[in-house]
Amino acid sequence: MIELTINGTRHRLDGDPAEPLLYILRNELGLHAAKFGCGLGQCGSCTVLVDGKAVQSCITPLAALAGRAVTTVEGLGTAAAPGVVQQAFIDEQAAQCGYCIPGMIARAEALLRADSRPTEASMRSAMRPSLCRCGTHMRILRAVRRAAMAMGGGIVDPTEPAS
Amino acid sequence: MALAVAAALLVFTVWAREPAIAAIERPDPARFDRRQVASGAALARIGNCASCHTVSGGRVYAGGTPIRTPFGTIHGSNITPDPETGIGTWSYEAFARSMREGVGRDGSHLYPAFPYDRLRHTGEADLRALYAFLMTRDAVRAEPPANTLVPPLGWRPVLAGWKLLALPRRAPQAPQPQLGKLWERGRYLGEGLAHCGSCHSPRGILQQELRDRAYAGGWSDGWYAPPLDATSPAVRAWTTQRLYAYFRTGLSTAHAAAAGPMGPVTHNLARTPGGDVRALAAYYAWTMRDAPAARAEPALPDRAALAARRHPAGAALFRGACAACHEPGAAMMAAGRPDLRLGSPLHEDNPRDTVQIILQGLEPPVEPNGPYMPGYADTLTDAQIAAITAYMRARWGSGPDWGDIEQAVADARDGSSK
Numbered sequence: 001m002i003e004l005t006i007n008g009t010r011h012r013l014d015g016d017p018a019e020p021l022l023y024i025l026r027n028e029l030g031l032h033a034a035k036f037g038c039g040l041g042q043c044g045s046c047t048v049l050v051d052g053k054a055v056q057s058c059i060t061p062l063a064a065l066a067g068r069a070v071t072t073v074e075g076l077g078t079a080a081a082p083g084v085v086q087q088a089f090i091d092e093q094a095a096q097c098g099y100c101i102p103g104m105i106a107r108a109e110a111l112l113r114a115d116s117r118p119t120e121a122s123m124r125s126a127m128r129p130s131l132c133r134c135g136t137h138m139r140i141l142r143a144v145r146r147a148a149m150a151m152g153g154g155i156v157d158p159t160e161p162a163s
Numbered sequence: 164m165a166l167a168v169a170a171a172l173l174v175f176t177v178w179a180r181e182p183a184i185a186a187i188e189r190p191d192p193a194r195f196d197r198r199q200v201a202s203g204a205a206l207a208r209i210g211n212c213a214s215c216h217t218v219s220g221g222r223v224y225a226g227g228t229p230i231r232t233p234f235g236t237i238h239g240s241n242i243t244p245d246p247e248t249g250i251g252t253w254s255y256e257a258f259a260r261s262m263r264e265g266v267g268r269d270g271s272h273l274y275p276a277f278p279y280d281r282l283r284h285t286g287e288a289d290l291r292a293l294y295a296f297l298m299t300r301d302a303v304r305a306e307p308p309a310n311t312l313v314p315p316l317g318w319r320p321v322l323a324g325w326k327l328l329a330l331p332r333r334a335p336q337a338p339q340p341q342l343g344k345l346w347e348r349g350r351y352l353g354e355g356l357a358h359c360g361s362c363h364s365p366r367g368i369l370q371q372e373l374r375d376r377a378y379a380g381g382w383s384d385g386w387y388a389p390p391l392d393a394t395s396p397a398v399r400a401w402t403t404q405r406l407y408a409y410f411r412t413g414l415s416t417a418h419a420a421a422a423g424p425m426g427p428v429t430h431n432l433a434r435t436p437g438g439d440v441r442a443l444a445a446y447y448a449w450t451m452r453d454a455p456a457a458r459a460e461p462a463l464p465d466r467a468a469l470a471a472r473r474h475p476a477g478a479a480l481f482r483g484a485c486a487a488c489h490e491p492g493a494a495m496m497a498a499g500r501p502d503l504r505l506g507s508p509l510h511e512d513n514p515r516d517t518v519q520i521i522l523q524g525l526e527p528p529v530e531p532n533g534p535y536m537p538g539y540a541d542t543l544t545d546a547q548i549a550a551i552t553a554y555m556r557a558r559w560g561s562g563p564d565w566g567d568i569e570q571a572v573a574d575a576r577d578g579s580s581k
Contacts, residue, residue: 016479017479017480017483018479018480018482018483018486019483020483039487040487040488040494040495041487041488041536041537042535042537050541050542051541053541054541055541055542056537056542058487059483059484059485059487059537059539059542060483060484060542061479061480061482061483061484062483063476063479063480063483063547064480064483064484064542064543064544064547119220121219121220122220125220129537
């Protein structure tokens with residue numbers, strides 16, 4: 001039996017301790033934001049927040065989560081009232097097919113919670129583990145810059161001006 | 164008494180002083196011979212100069228890299244030809260003195276984190292090529308951050324005392340014609356400019372390399388640099404061919420991927436003319452010629468059931484966090500990545516490298532499509548990483564159980580050595 005918090009709600013789960021968080025989120029709790037991409041921690045589409053840090057849920061077993069707080073993109077806002085990072089991604093139209101976007105949003109959220117004034121280099125390095133096969137990385141980076149501004153910070157040395 | 168101390172200090176300061184070498188105008192880059200510059204570029208890669216003289220994400224050779232030592236943090240200097248913050252006013256004589264004696268152009272002693280104890284073996288022609296290469300780089304104006312060292316080490320004259328006590332004499336290397344030209348070239352580069360022993364040898368209380376235990380294993384940036392001598396823990400022989408492939412690709416299919424500070428080393432060696440890399444490979448295959456695996460490669464057991472019984476929590480975590488790539492038969496292995504049984508870290512006498520790889524993951528060392536592993540620093544707690552590590556050691560490792568692995572995880576997170 002493992003107790004953890006997901007999007008603010010306490011859960012007691014007694015499945016296989018080796019079961020990755022991603023499958024629990026999607027198959028048992030109906031939280032479909034985090035996506036299955038590679039299942040090997042190579043692409044980042046399953047990224048969620050654990051205790052505020054970006055973590056790939058496909059390689060995070062239930063046994064690792066006792067007492068910890070998980071936040072998925074569902075926990076950051078709603079379609080009617082998107083969170084700051086979500087709104088920035090909408091404003092920049094950063095999604096093409098959208099499959100990687102929840103992971104990108106979770107990763108940006110973790111970065112900006114820790115530091116709303118990162119350098120361009122540290123922003124890129126924080127976003128690097130998440131891959132977008134459509135090639136919208138430049139729009140995604142713009143969305144992160146916009147979100148940083150909206151959070152009262154900004155990228156210290158942006159390679160392009162905020163739109 | 165106070166007078167005697169003051170007098171002794173004065174005598175010491177005078178004794179420790181080295182003369183400044185006159186500043187010059189930055190030499191015109193067009194005056195350097197192109198072939199000499201190209202040769203210097205290759206030598207700079209062999210010397211891995213960029214690792215300590217480039218800050219992550221910063222301009223190459225512009226310095227600022229924090230280097231943690233047991234005595235505090237020092238920062239790699241700017242070695243671009245910027246006249247004010249770099250070495251733009253250094254003559255060749257000033258450059259050569261810094262490489263041989265560890266003295267800056269202005270006469271100040273340099274900290275031995277700059278491995279002049281080994282760089283000093285570099286020959287005149289190679290030093291001139293390195294100088295030509297550095298003086299033809301873009302000048303970058305960048306002042307490295309101030310060092311934070313425990314007193315009195317911020318006072319550079321004490322380094323003259325360090326040199327007296329700890330700096331080995333520059334002895335010519337006796338020719339060994341029976342071992343061949345390739346071996347001699349490998350020894351020249353490996354013992355000198357490539358300064359492999361700086362990480363792979365243990366150090367004494369003055370942080371000097373213990374030359375009588377050269378290559379018995381050392382520490383680098385919080386990673387353990389395994390032995391390159393007869394005590395190499397590898398379970399497959401490091402032959403010249405395997406070392407060459409490892410240096411050129413960052414991956415030995417019979418061992419593991421280059422991780423931690425070794426990643427940039429292979430990144431550079433992959434971009435160096437093959438002859439010198441083969442020479443280094445031949446030399447280090449020779450230094451490890453008496454290692455157990457060089458004599459007979461052992462069978463590699465998989466004690467899965469036993470390890471799961473002894474470390475059930477580690478087994479469950481491994482199954483959920485690691486098995487998708489690392490369980491025998493997993494897709495990643497079919498893509499040619501080495502089996503965990505082969506990886507030297509699980510056969511080393513301490514858990515640090517295993518723990519570091521779990522914490523930090525692996526960046527592709529040479530090419531972007533090389534091996535990549537995500538880090539688990541934010542995913543797993545110290546206790547969880549310790550449980551996985553104990554499980555893997557019991558399942559595939561050799562040697563006794565490691566001691567306090569959880570402490571090793573805390574130390575690795577802290578970046579300390581040992």
